[in-house]
Amino acid sequence: MSAKTYERQNPAFYALLVALVVMAVGPIVMMLTTSLKLNVDIMSDSASLLFMPTIRNYETALCDFLWYEAPHIDYCDKTFGRALVNSLIIALVSTVITLVIGCMAAYALVRFRFMGRDTVSLSTLAMRMVPPAVLLVPVFGIWTFQFQIDGTRAGIILVYVAMNLPFVIWILQSFIVQVPIQLEEAARMDGAGPFQVFFLVVLPLIKPGLAAAAIFTFRVAWNEFLLANALADRNSRTVPVTIVNSITEFDIDWGVIMATGMLLAIPPIIFTFVASRQIITGMTAGAVKG
Amino acid sequence: MQIANANRLTPYLFLAPAALVMTVALLYPIGYMIYASFLDWNPxxxxxxxxxxxxxxxxxxxxxxxxxxxxxxTLKFAAVVVSIEMVLGVGLALLLDRNIRGMSVLRTLFILPMMIAPIVVGLMWRYMYHPSVGIFNRTLKSLGFEPIPWLSDGSWAFASVVIADIWQWTPFIFILSLAALQSLPQSAMEAARIDGATGWRQIVYIKLPLMMPVLIVTLLLRLIDAFKVLEVILVLTNGGPGLSTEILSLRISRTASEFRELGEAAAMSNYLLILLVILTFAMFAYNKAVEARTARLRKAAQEGS
Incomplete structure (x- = not known):
């Protein structure tokens, strides 16, 4: 049986599939449609699929980036725009730093084997066990009183790098193990130093692993709320923090808040569609291969 | 001589940045927290x-x-959520482990809920649970039923939180168990088919036992994560009504920020950490025991043949 032939299934099976897809994607689609509605349409009792789509909510959220005057905005609230910039900087910088440091550590652990793989996977699991809520008190205390980097982007980046490192090292290890050592030996024969071997020979070969690690790191840094909330001040708030701040108010402006939620959700959604294979590899690498 | 030295130092050079960052921003804070739990400390x-x-x-x-x-x-939430998700996820994987067109698209769509920020997941569900504009109560009303107080009644609020979590995390278990199913040895399946095992028997006696190691790791990972859930509940109910959905993570963050009792919050964190450590070790021990048993059985089978 080749992979190209497909078995025919009975209709109930396809009905189940459709139901599952609707259930998985439905809430996301609903958020998208709500973000394209005026509040009048959101509140009205009529059928929820018939409405004039509008980008007004997005204009309100992103008002300080608009290059034109939107007629319906009388006061521009810059909070969200600033938060978006912060989120982007924090997520990108912490992803790059984590990958560089994590790669080097994973390589050292695999190739120079002075610690067993078991130690690393055990400590990865142990680190994964620590809930962010547990880090809340000490990180707040240390960052404020000892390092004095509370309220800065650098402070938030430092926590995210530390939080992500164990997982990144673990994932990259499983990819580096598969790089044939002969390749490296050949390179060394040709006179390459250890750093050259690493950057010119090993790194290009583990690109899929790097992609998976990058996506997971970015996602954690982009989505995290608790620690960012404790560490950020007015100028370094990230998007999740601003969203939570705006829903604790009594009256929720659903259109605008769904638009901000959608903007927060877009990067992960794009990653999912572009690199779903890498994501699944990353997710299954640890559990299935052991 | 110098080159040899450099070579010996290389691994440490490669490891140093990671070790430094993790010591400063992970190990040190945890040690600090253990110390802080013995203090009467306000921010x-x-x-x-x-x-x-x-x-x-x-x-x-x-x-x-x-x-x-x-x-x-917290215990109730983790137990309920993880057991429902395991049953649903593994069940779906067994059901959908077929050679069908569009499987990869399906998997892609299924990982969406996990990739989106928990804050946003909370937001979506809060909108759907909304008493007047939410889709659930609208549907109920248009069908002529009474609206349900999704988030304003204690036990409904707990159920709502559980439903949202199931939506978000069942795909995780589904994808891991599907991967496990597809990496099962074909020979065992074929042997079972030749021996005339029916679908159910294949599942109970062959597929599930062979998947067991993966399922246990999956269960462990999911259980750990279930204790970390915070944002979705924060957005949906903020722990209320009453204390009906106030899980430990939420209580820790409130003790620290609202009640300003950092020492007490640290002690709470320690209790949570101890619980997780016990769970992890129990699971590990069980896993090792199972592995040892299968190894023994395999050996016995080889000697017998």
Missing amino acids: SQRIGEAEFVGLRNYINLLSDAAFLESFFV
Whole structure:
């Protein structure tokens, strides 16, 4: 049986599939449609699929980036725009730093084997066990009183790098193990130093692993709320923090808040569609291969 | 000579940055937290000024009804959520493990809920649970039923939180068990088919036992994560009504920020950490025992043949 032939299934099976897809994607689609509605349409009792789509909510959220005057905005609230910039900087910088440091550590652990793989996977699991809520008190205390980097982007980046490192090292290890050592030996024969071997020979070969690690790191840094909330001040708030701040108010402006939620959700959604294979590899690498 | 030295130092050079960052921003804070749990400390004090109170925080917590309640809610939440998700996820994987067109698209769509920020997941569900504009109550009303107080009644609120979590995390178990199913040895399946095992028997006697190691790791990972859930509940109910959905993570963050009792929050964190450590080790021990048993069985089978 080749992979190209497909078995025919009975209709109930396809009905189940459709139901599952609707259930998985439905809430996301609903958020998208709500973000394209005026509040009048959101509140009205009529059928929820018939409405004039509008980008007004997005204009309100992103008002300080608009290059034109939107007629319906009388006061521009810059909070969200600033938060978006912060989120982007924090997520990108912490992803790059984590990958560089994590790669080097994973390589050292695999190739120079002075610690067993078991130690690393055990400590990865142990680190994964620590809930962010547990880090809340000490990180707040240390960052404020000892390092004095509370309220800065650098402070938030430092926590995210530390939080992500164990997982990144673990994932990259499983990819580096598969790089044939002969390749490296050949390179060394040709006179390459250890750093050259690493950057010119090993790194290009583990690109899929790097992609998976990058996506997971970015996602954690982009989505995290608790620690960012404790560490950020007015100028370094990230998007999740601003969203939570705006829903604790009594009256929720659903259109605008769904638009901000959608903007927060877009990067992960794009990653999912572009690199779903890498994501699944990353997710299954640890559990299935052991 | 110098080159040899450099070579010997290389691994440490490669490891140094990661070790440094993790020590400064992960190990040190955890140690700090253990120390802080013995202090009577509020956020306006430096840690040196806080009074050392020994085990008082821990003892106070044991008689604190609110803490015990949220500890219990956490356990209940984790147990309910993980068992429903395991059944659904593994069931779906067994059902959908077929050679069908569009499987990869399906998997892609299924990982969407996990990739989106928990804050946003909370937001979506809060909108859907909304008493007047939410889709659930609208549908109920248009069908002529009474609207349900999704988030404003204690036990409904718990159920709502559980439903949202199931939506978000069942795909995780589905994808891991599907991967496990597809990496099963074909020979075992074929042997079973030749011996005339029906679908159900294949599942119970062959597929599930062979998947067991993966399922246990999956269960463990999911269980750990279930204790970390915070944002979705924060957005949906903020722990209310009453304490019905106040899980431990939420209680820790409230104790630290609202009640300004950093020492007590640290002691709570330690209780949570101890719970997780026990669970992890129990799971590991079980896993090792199972592995040892299968190894023994395999050996016996080989000797017998």
